[in-house]
Amino acid sequence: MFTKILIANRGEIACRVAATARRMGVRTVAVYSEADAQARHVQACDEAVCIGPASPRDSYLRADRILEVAKAAGAQAVHPGYGFLSENEGFAQACLDAGIAFIGPPPSAIAAMGSKSAAKALMARAGVPLVPGYHGDRQEPDFLLAQAEAIGFPVLIKASAGGGGKGMRIVRQADEFTAAxxxxxxxxxxxxxxxxxxxxxYVTQPRHIEIQVFADAHGQVIHLGERDCSVQRRHQKVLEEAPAPGMTPELRAQMGAAAVAAAQSVGYVGAGTVEFICEQDGRFYFMEMNTRLQVEHPVTExxxxxxLVEWQLRVASGEPLPLTQAQVCLQGHAIEARICAExxxxxxxxxxxxxxxxxxxxxxxxxMAPVRIDSGVAAGDAISPHYDSMIAKLIVHGADRQxxxxxxxxxxxxxxxxxxxxNVDFLQRLVGTRSFQTAQLDxxxxxxEHEALFGVRDETALTRLALAAACQRWWHDQQHPAPSGPWAQGDGWALHGEQRRVLRWQPSATPHAPPITVTLVQARDGRLAMHMGDAVVPLTTGLGQVDRDGDTFDAFTRLGHLSLRWLNPLNVADAASAPTGQxxxxxxxxxxxxxxxxxDVVRAGQAVVVTEAMKMEHTLCAPRDGRVTELLCRAGDQVPEGAELLRIESD
Known part of the structure; x- marks a missing residue:
């Protein structure tokens, strides 16, 4: 077993690897960018070395610099986590050439599965079922359009290299193909x-089911069951669960055997995931193989x-797999929710x-805990534009799915x-939808479920409760205990009658909607109540937790979370929005x-600019009908948040 490893990654996976290594008595070395100097993974490791500026290409993607640090620190192995260099066969080979173990598959296996088109050809020879499509080298737009028409719309275009939903589009008709x-x-x-x-x-109503495989250097390959990763947005996973609802032992055996065959065909070693696209009737097709540990591996654990991280370290050090296929036992049900800044x-x-x-x-x-949190950040940390937007993974386990x-x-x-x-509020709505509750997954x-997730919702009860909690916190903050004397108190007591304060609140989620006006009333006996129209809400304990930051109040109640801005009459800021044509x-x-x-004449909602941020393209649409009068940027420009890109005037 290794005595020291270097973790060539950041975030929650680096923290996770460090925790497992510590439990095994293995020392760890963290690498970090200048932006991550105070990051949790730096604190979690025994040693830490800065490898460059914030940009990944100048730090976490610098294979040469990472290997220099590994050699200088005396690390015997490198754990690549997931992302960055984890599926880079050149880096894996460079580690081996330097006499440092790469905690992952052989470079040849990474290369074989690194190209989706080449991998599919390999799987066809191994007898693994494939989705009909064109996986060749010709890339002329007209030729690919002809192939799409021969396949029949809708089709799926996707990048041959990489994954994570990047470079992937569904095209439903021919006239959309070229732009996509x-x-x-x-x-x-x-x-x-x-x-x-x-x-x-493009398979209609497809389920995305993947099989976790593990192989050692002694020729043993097994699978650890499946995960259903069908719930996605922008081709990226949102919720994952294991086992897959509705999976039969027979189908699990078939998919497991296909996944094992895929791993065996490339001489695989270590942890890997074979992903399948599945019809609702159980037919399945090979999609790709991720030659690394997956973000959703905790549900399998x-x-x-x-x-599984311990298994990775043991297999990479030459030990055989600790279990046979027959010894793998699945217990209960687990679901993972990805908590993202978005x-x-x-x-x-x-x-x-x-x-x-x-x-x-x-x-x-x-x-196998009922609730588990995997995170690489804490309160006070920042989510920056340099890396992905994940805040944490929330994993739950129960005796059954319910x-x-x-x-x-x-x-x-x-x-x-x-x-x-x-996305926490969104996830609350998502797990409550009829489709997810009844496991109608695709x-x-x-x-x-767009209407249930984004449609107009009656949130009267939540709004009243959150406003009451915020009013109570606001009132509490007005109190300034004085040394003595009734006239020095700030609790609103008056000699005659009840006291009333009118407060105006703006929900942060609807900044352009009319403010909500409530009246805070304190009776002579000191009791407080909030009046909102005909409703009266007594201000008592148990309304919820409220965090205040200046005039922003975040109320967390038993019905959910609502962020509110108090419109302070003594601090009237210019709330006018930018011209609608900007x-x-x-x-x-x-x-x-x-x-x-x-x-150009454009319509409101028409795509006008494409930007690239946080590893993804984002299409920006015209805010109104009109004519483009000015372009204030050019393709290739780096722009800050809030930069004006173009102007549209009413035609």
């Missing part, structure tokens, strides 16, 4: 340095009771900012985050493409 292809190729080139794509038949109501646009508050439900690191669902709903209510946009679930950058990034020119 260009977007995929730009995103693929930016993310993976390779714009090669493949085109496949929860139902098996195994530590704006679900704005097309899941990634968000940045500081975590002012981050309170998590009571959790345990035990692998108990796991109940624990997940409760844990999401107990998860309290302020300071930036996040990759279009979020789109199918289009501004929602976050820092690069202008990938301008889709209009000066003089």
């Amino acid at each position: 292809l260009a977007s995929c190729q730009r995103e693929a080139q930016a993310s993976f340095g390779d714009q090669h794509v493949l085109v496949e038949r 929860a139902i098996t009771g195994l530590d 704006q679900p109501e704005a097309g899941f646009l990634p968000a940045i900012g500081a975590l002012r508050t981050m309170r998590t439900p009571e959790a345990s690191a035990f692998r 108990q796991a669902l109940e624990r997940l709903a409760t844990a999401l209510l107990d998860l309290q985050i302020t300071g930036l946009h996040h 990759t279009a679930l979020i789109e199918r 289009l501004t950058a929602p976050m820092p990034g690069k202008v990938a493409a301008l889709l209009v020119a000066v003089g």
